[in-house]
Structures are given as C-alpha cells and as structure tokens.
Amino acid sequence: MIIYNRTWLKNLDLQNQLKRAHRLGDITAEELKQMEEKYPVGFYTPNIFVRAGLFILTQIITSFAGGLLSLIFSSMGDLITSPGYFLFLGLISYVALELIVQQKHHFRSGVDDALMWTAAGLILAAFIGYLSIAQRNSLSAPFECYVFFFAMVLAGYFTLRFADMLMAVVSFLSLICFLFFSRELFGFYAAAIRPFLIILVSAGVYFLCVYWKKYKDYENCLTAMQVFCLLIGYAAGNYFVVKEMGSMINQPLQEGEGLPLGWFFWTWTIALPFVYIALGLKRKEVILLRSGLILIAAAAFTFRNYYHVMPIEGALSLVGAALLAIAYGVIRYLKTPKKGFTYEELDDDQLLDKIKVESLIVGETFSGPSAAPEGSRMGGGSFGGGGSSADF
Amino acid sequence: MNTANYDKLKEEDFISAKSIENIRIRAQNPLFSLHWELKTLLYLGVMLLSTGLGILIYKNIDTIGHQVILAIIAAISIGCFTYCLKHRPPFSRELVKSPNSLFDYLLLLGCLSFLTFVGYLQFQYTVFGTNYGMATFIPMLLLFFVAYEFDHLGILSMGIANLAIWMGVSVTPAQLLSSGNFDNQTVIYTYLSLGLILLLAGQLTEYFNFKKHFRFSYLHFGIHISFISLLFGYFNHYDASFSFIWLLVLFALAYYLYADAMKHKAFYFLLLVVLYSYIAFSILVVRAFITFRDMEALYFCCFYFIGSAIALIRLLIYLNKKIKAS
Known part of the structure; x- marks a missing residue:
C-alpha cells in the first residue's frame, strides 16, 4: 500500500537513530559513515527551508497550470464549473504526485506535500459539487455527514499511501466531525450520548494507535493521531464544550441552568490533564506529558469561565509567578538527574537551533505591546491602539 | 535505539565493541529530558x-x-x-x-x-x-x-x-506586513535605511569578530525589511519613470546577499534572496505583459509562471546541492 521503498524507510529509521547515537557520542563518525554507506537511503529529502520554498513554488505551478487549462476550456459552455472538471484537475495532480514520488523519489520534499494537498482538496471539492447536485433529489442524512465521511476515507487513503502525519490527523478529525453531525443515526438521545461516544471513539483510536506501533513506517502518523485523540477525548468531556455544543444543537439551556451529569464533566475537565501528566511521567511518554501540560491551561480557562474567583490580571500574575516558581524548583531538583529524569538537553535539535526559533518567538511576542507608536502612549485611555493618526 | 536496529549493528564487524556497549548502556538507563x-x-x-x-x-x-x-x-x-x-x-x-x-x-x-x-x-x-x-x-x-x-x-x-x-516604525515582520501603511514616502525611506543599517550591523559583527553569532538576527530582520521596503518603494513610484531604479537597487542588493549567503553556506538567507528577487522579477515581467491585449497577456502570464516556477525549483535544488557540497 505504501508508495515508498520500504527498505529505504527502514534504512532511514536506522540512520536517524545512528545519527542520534553519534551526536550523543556513542559511535564514531567513521562507523556512522560506513553504516550510511551500507544502508543507503535514496529519497530526496531536502532541509526545511528548501521544503518550504519548493512547496510555495509547486503551489504556483499547479494554480497557474489549472488556470491555463481553465482558460483554454472556458469557451466550452459550463464545463469548468462542473464538479467533473475539479475531479479531472484533482486526478491530474494525483498522477503528477505518484510520478514525482515513484520516479524522482521525492520524500517530504515540499513538491509532494503541495501536490498531495492540491489533489485531495480538488477531489473533495468535486465530491461536494456532486453532492450539492444530488441533494436536490433529497438525501437521507445531513449534508455534512457525507462530506466528512468522504474526507475521512480520502485522507485515510492518502495517509496509508504517503504516510503523511497531517493527513492522518485530518482523517481522524473528519471521523469525529462525522460522528458529531450524524445525529439521525442515534435517534432522540443523540445530544445526550454524543460526548460519551466521542470519548469512547477517541480512546479506541488511541489504543489502536498504541497497538499499531509495530507498523514502523507509519510511526509519525500514529504519534500525531495519538496527540489528537488525547486532545479531542478531553474536549469531548470538557464542561464548556459539552454545554456550548449541547445548547447550540438542541434547545438552549436556560441561563444559570447546569448540565445533567455536571459532576462527571467537571471531574473530567479538571482531573484528566493531571491524569495525563502523571501517566506521562510514569511511563516517560512525551505525548501524554505535553498534552497534559497544554490541557491544564484549557482546564484553567474553563474553570474561570464559570467561577470568577479573582480578576484576570491578578490570576495572570499569580499563575505566572507560580509557573516560574515551579520551573525553578524542578530545575533545582533535577540538577543531577534523578529517577531517570534530567533537565539537560539530551539531543539538541539542530534545526531549531539553526534558525534560532526561541529568540524570534521572544522578539515577536514581547516587542508587541511596547511597540505601540508613541502617539497612542499619550492617548491616556487606550494602550496599543497603534494609531498612527493620534496627534499630540 | 530499538532492538531490530541494535541487532543489525551487532552483526556489522566494523562497529567497535565499545560503541555497541555505549549504546547498550544508554538503552538500559534511558534518561527522559x-x-x-x-x-x-x-x-x-x-x-x-x-x-x-x-x-x-x-x-x-x-x-x-x-x-x-x-x-x-x-x-x-x-x-x-x-x-x-x-x-x-x-x-x-x-x-x-x-x-x-x-x-x-x-x-x-x-x-x-x-x-x-x-x-x-x-x-x-x-x-x-x-x-x-x-x-x-x-x-x-x-x-x-x-x-x-x-x-x-x-x-x-x-x-x-x-x-x-x-526610528518611528515598528518592525517585527508580522507587523511590518499587517500594518501596511506604506503610502508615506518617509516611512519607506525610514524602513529602507533601517534595513540597510541592520544588514551593515550584521556584517560588522563578523568584520570585527565581535559576537559573530548575532549576525543571524541582524540579517534576518535586515533582509526582510530591506526587500519589502524596496518593493513597496517601487509600487509607490509605480507611474514615475525612475521607478525601475528601486528594482535595480533590489537586484544589486540581492546579488550581494546571494554571494554572501553562498560564502556562509546559509541556506535560509539564500532562499529569502531567491524568493524576493523572483517576486521583483515577476513584477517586471507581468508589467511588460499587461501592455499586450487582454487575453494574450493572461496566457503569457500562465506560461511564464509555470515555466519560471519549474526553473526556480531546479535552481533551489541545485543551490542546495552546491552548498552541501562546498
């Protein structure tokens, strides 16, 4: 099913691990070089900058090539507005993708990314076009149901064929959207069981991903899907989400009215992030740990949305100070590695270092508020209005 | 390192016993960072x-x-x-x-x-x-x-x-593009001089061998600001006869930065230079095309962009190889 040369994929995995071992100083450069020669990888995989450049340029080519074809066919009645035409363009992109991967051995080079998304987008557009025509003859299920089901299958196909992380995530999210919109399938109690259904499905997919770990070629896809399973599974039981989604679809809840089974959703909202973190630390799993850290913020926002314990600025300052204190404490504690944890960077990611991401983020986020033009600083009331017209 | 790969390593005779032992020890005591x-x-x-x-x-x-x-x-x-x-x-x-x-x-x-x-x-x-x-x-x-x-x-x-x-402007790239008040001539000149000052600062850090690693930050901001302000300068004087001078300056700067990036093997800067020059060049070409009659101009544009983008892809792949090889 997978389009890539599987020996090369295995060799790539081996090479990556050897490179890491070399960076850590376990094997010598000579040994690394000999292994690389013995287990060659024939893919064309340039660095991230080339990839970005090639992605943009391929998009330019596909859009202008599509435009040129449309120009030529534009005289033929309503051909270029028909869904079949989108399907035609999508298939051309797909064939180009297959050729470039099979003949030129592109592997995450930017060219294949661009062609893949173009092809998938056009085919989905064609499907939606056909569906709108069919809907005039009345469909049995909601429109979105068909769209998301098709998107799931399509993205699933691309995932299996090209082992693309994002496609895997899109496929999973489409599945969730499909469940969300298919209320007819579950009859009267659809809104009531939906949160539990989505939680169960997320958990199921998560454990499937763990079980599928043996398919090494899809390791990245599985990891990405696990992250989203954890996040969606949390969101499905989050008090805020359940309440808003429930009242959006059915009749709105009265002001001040709580959810049925409120205690369950509150427990889920507050406790689950900590469960993730605890499990992540216990099993030393990055995915669980980081998801948990992100979700603590979500839990805090949910809580604040319903209970205003203190004004936002006080909360920000306190939480900020607390985070600094926690980080300080942990760094002090881990000065020497304890229980298999360390604060040291084990495997410095060279790419992040190369473009100095951290400094750019700091520059972008912290120069914002103080970068308001002088005029607005004197405006008295409004900070950071960015008003170039303010005069003084 | 997983077991399958580890077994593969053990079979090779050119891997020393010490290296194998290193890897084994690391696998036994995994540290979690x-x-x-x-x-x-x-x-x-x-x-x-x-x-x-x-x-x-x-x-x-x-x-x-x-x-x-x-x-x-x-x-x-x-x-x-x-x-x-x-x-x-x-x-x-x-x-x-x-x-x-x-x-x-x-x-x-x-x-x-x-x-x-x-x-x-x-x-x-x-x-x-x-x-x-x-x-x-x-x-x-x-x-x-x-x-x-x-x-x-x-x-x-x-x-x-x-x-x-x-200097009277705000400069993180996101704001540079979104604020978009480029109509004012003085703003453009301020931006341009700011960009050039940053580029100069970047080069001086290396010339005096003083905090050479700061060069990246100076050049990153300098390149974006200079090129964007040159492009906007051109559009601001679009109808004037001397508007081409802006693009000439841009190409001159691009050539200088290209040579510099090749020297330092900095692919990020090379990519920026290539893409900005491509935008400038395409602006010229499109301007030439729209002097033709309507439909033909559209066809020419399509052909130009398809052809030039393919050429550019080859160029990028070639440059990447060249930098790696040197």
Whole structure:
C-alpha cells in the first residue's frame, strides 16, 4: 500500500537513530559513515527551508497550470464549473504526485506535500459539487455527514499511501466531525450520548494507535493521531464544550441552568490533564506529558469561565509567578538527574537551533505591546491602539 | 535505539565493541529530558507575569500610590538583574553559553520590567518631557547593552524592535506586513535605511569578530525589511519613470546577499534572496505583459509562471546541492 521503498524507510529509521547515537557520542563518525554507506537511503529529502520554498513554488505551478487549462476550456459552455472538471484537475495532480514520488523519489520534499494537498482538496471539492447536485433529489442524512465521511476515507487513503502525519490527523478529525453531525443515526438521545461516544471513539483510536506501533513506517502518523485523540477525548468531556455544543444543537439551556451529569464533566475537565501528566511521567511518554501540560491551561480557562474567583490580571500574575516558581524548583531538583529524569538537553535539535526559533518567538511576542507608536502612549485611555493618526 | 536496529549493528564487524556497549548502556538507563517542557513553563511564566503586572498597574493606577507601583516594578527588575549578575559567565567576544534557561528568562523578565518602569515614568511624570525620542532611546540602549553583555539573542531581537520604534516604525515582520501603511514616502525611506543599517550591523559583527553569532538576527530582520521596503518603494513610484531604479537597487542588493549567503553556506538567507528577487522579477515581467491585449497577456502570464516556477525549483535544488557540497 505504501508508495515508498520500504527498505529505504527502514534504512532511514536506522540512520536517524545512528545519527542520534553519534551526536550523543556513542559511535564514531567513521562507523556512522560506513553504516550510511551500507544502508543507503535514496529519497530526496531536502532541509526545511528548501521544503518550504519548493512547496510555495509547486503551489504556483499547479494554480497557474489549472488556470491555463481553465482558460483554454472556458469557451466550452459550463464545463469548468462542473464538479467533473475539479475531479479531472484533482486526478491530474494525483498522477503528477505518484510520478514525482515513484520516479524522482521525492520524500517530504515540499513538491509532494503541495501536490498531495492540491489533489485531495480538488477531489473533495468535486465530491461536494456532486453532492450539492444530488441533494436536490433529497438525501437521507445531513449534508455534512457525507462530506466528512468522504474526507475521512480520502485522507485515510492518502495517509496509508504517503504516510503523511497531517493527513492522518485530518482523517481522524473528519471521523469525529462525522460522528458529531450524524445525529439521525442515534435517534432522540443523540445530544445526550454524543460526548460519551466521542470519548469512547477517541480512546479506541488511541489504543489502536498504541497497538499499531509495530507498523514502523507509519510511526509519525500514529504519534500525531495519538496527540489528537488525547486532545479531542478531553474536549469531548470538557464542561464548556459539552454545554456550548449541547445548547447550540438542541434547545438552549436556560441561563444559570447546569448540565445533567455536571459532576462527571467537571471531574473530567479538571482531573484528566493531571491524569495525563502523571501517566506521562510514569511511563516517560512525551505525548501524554505535553498534552497534559497544554490541557491544564484549557482546564484553567474553563474553570474561570464559570467561577470568577479573582480578576484576570491578578490570576495572570499569580499563575505566572507560580509557573516560574515551579520551573525553578524542578530545575533545582533535577540538577543531577534523578529517577531517570534530567533537565539537560539530551539531543539538541539542530534545526531549531539553526534558525534560532526561541529568540524570534521572544522578539515577536514581547516587542508587541511596547511597540505601540508613541502617539497612542499619550492617548491616556487606550494602550496599543497603534494609531498612527493620534496627534499630540 | 530499538532492538531490530541494535541487532543489525551487532552483526556489522566494523562497529567497535565499545560503541555497541555505549549504546547498550544508554538503552538500559534511558534518561527522559524535561528540557523543553521546563523552558516552555519559564516562557509562559514570564509572559503571564509581565502581562498580568502590566494590566494590574494600568487598572489600579488611581488607587495605589505611584511610588508603590514604581517600587514594585523596580524591585522585580533589580531582583532579576541581581540574580543574573551573580550567576553570569564572564564576558567574551565569542558565544557564551548561558548557565541555564532560568538565567535567560529572568534576564528577560528583568528587561521587560525595566521597559515597563521607563514607560510608566514617562506616562506619569513625563520625565523626558515631550522628547519621545529620548524615551525610546534609553530602553533601546539598555536592551542592546544587556544583549551584548549577557549574550542573549531574544533580547537582541527586542533591541532591534526598539531600534525600529525609535526610528518611528515598528518592525517585527508580522507587523511590518499587517500594518501596511506604506503610502508615506518617509516611512519607506525610514524602513529602507533601517534595513540597510541592520544588514551593515550584521556584517560588522563578523568584520570585527565581535559576537559573530548575532549576525543571524541582524540579517534576518535586515533582509526582510530591506526587500519589502524596496518593493513597496517601487509600487509607490509605480507611474514615475525612475521607478525601475528601486528594482535595480533590489537586484544589486540581492546579488550581494546571494554571494554572501553562498560564502556562509546559509541556506535560509539564500532562499529569502531567491524568493524576493523572483517576486521583483515577476513584477517586471507581468508589467511588460499587461501592455499586450487582454487575453494574450493572461496566457503569457500562465506560461511564464509555470515555466519560471519549474526553473526556480531546479535552481533551489541545485543551490542546495552546491552548498552541501562546498
């Protein structure tokens, strides 16, 4: 099913691990070089900058090539507005993708990314076009149901064929959207069981991903899907989400009215992030740990949305100070590695270092508020209005 | 390293027994690094704390005394700087590795609260009177000084942004594009000179062999600002007969930066130069096409973009190989 040369994929995995071992100083450069020669990888995989450049340029080519074809066919009645035409363009992109991967051995080079998304987008557009025509003859299920089901299958196909992380995530999210919109399938109690259904499905997919770990070629896809399973599974039981989604679809809840089974959703909202973190630390799993850290913020926002314990600025300052204190404490504690944890960077990611991401983020986020033009600083009331017209 | 790969290694005879042993030991005692998690926590902590304090002060400006607020901010700033001075590694013209991330982020917090301090002084007491240049010049000087003294790239980026404020514009790339008030001629000239100053600064760091690793930040901001302002300069004078001079300058600059990037094997800068020159060149070509009749111009444009993009892809692949090989 997978389009890539599987020996090369295995060799790539081996090479990556050897490179890491070399960076850590376990094997010598000579040994690394000999292994690389013995287990060659024939893919064309340039660095991230080339990839970005090639992605943009391929998009330019596909859009202008599509435009040129449309120009030529534009005289033929309503051909270029028909869904079949989108399907035609999508298939051309797909064939180009297959050729470039099979003949030129592109592997995450930017060219294949661009062609893949173009092809998938056009085919989905064609499907939606056909569906709108069919809907005039009345469909049995909601429109979105068909769209998301098709998107799931399509993205699933691309995932299996090209082992693309994002496609895997899109496929999973489409599945969730499909469940969300298919209320007819579950009859009267659809809104009531939906949160539990989505939680169960997320958990199921998560454990499937763990079980599928043996398919090494899809390791990245599985990891990405696990992250989203954890996040969606949390969101499905989050008090805020359940309440808003429930009242959006059915009749709105009265002001001040709580959810049925409120205690369950509150427990889920507050406790689950900590469960993730605890499990992540216990099993030393990055995915669980980081998801948990992100979700603590979500839990805090949910809580604040319903209970205003203190004004936002006080909360920000306190939480900020607390985070600094926690980080300080942990760094002090881990000065020497304890229980298999360390604060040291084990495997410095060279790419992040190369473009100095951290400094750019700091520059972008912290120069914002103080970068308001002088005029607005004197405006008295409004900070950071960015008003170039303010005069003084 | 997983077991399948490990077995593969053991079979090879050119892998020394010591290397195998190294890998085995590492696999037996896996260390789990919390480095990035803690760094993110520190970043969030500094961000939340400085934002929270900012709003707190802004809202309570009438109720708590000004001196109290000033004292609190000053105390935080001084506290941070004291910690950093105590734990700082000695100054060097080369790259100095910071003792730990905590050091980095406390330094950042110190600088941020100093900025708030100066802004507050100016807002409440107008210390600098109406001399707004002074009010932005002093924070800028401090930021650059701290960046060089403690070797902190993030603060250098903030310093560059403050340099731009001082020159009357704001400069992080996102704002550069979204603010979009390029109609004003003086703005364009200010941007252009800012960009060129940054490029020059980047080159000087290397020429004097003084904090060479800062070159990246200077060039990153310098390249984006110079090219964008040159392009906008061209559009601003679109109908004037001398408008082509802007693009000529752009191509000259691009050639210089291209040679420079090749010399330093910096593919990121090379990519920027190639893409910006491509935009400039395409602008010229499209301008030439639209002098034709309508439909033909469209066809020509399509052919041009398809052909040129393919050529550019080949060029990028070629340049990448060339940089790798050299």
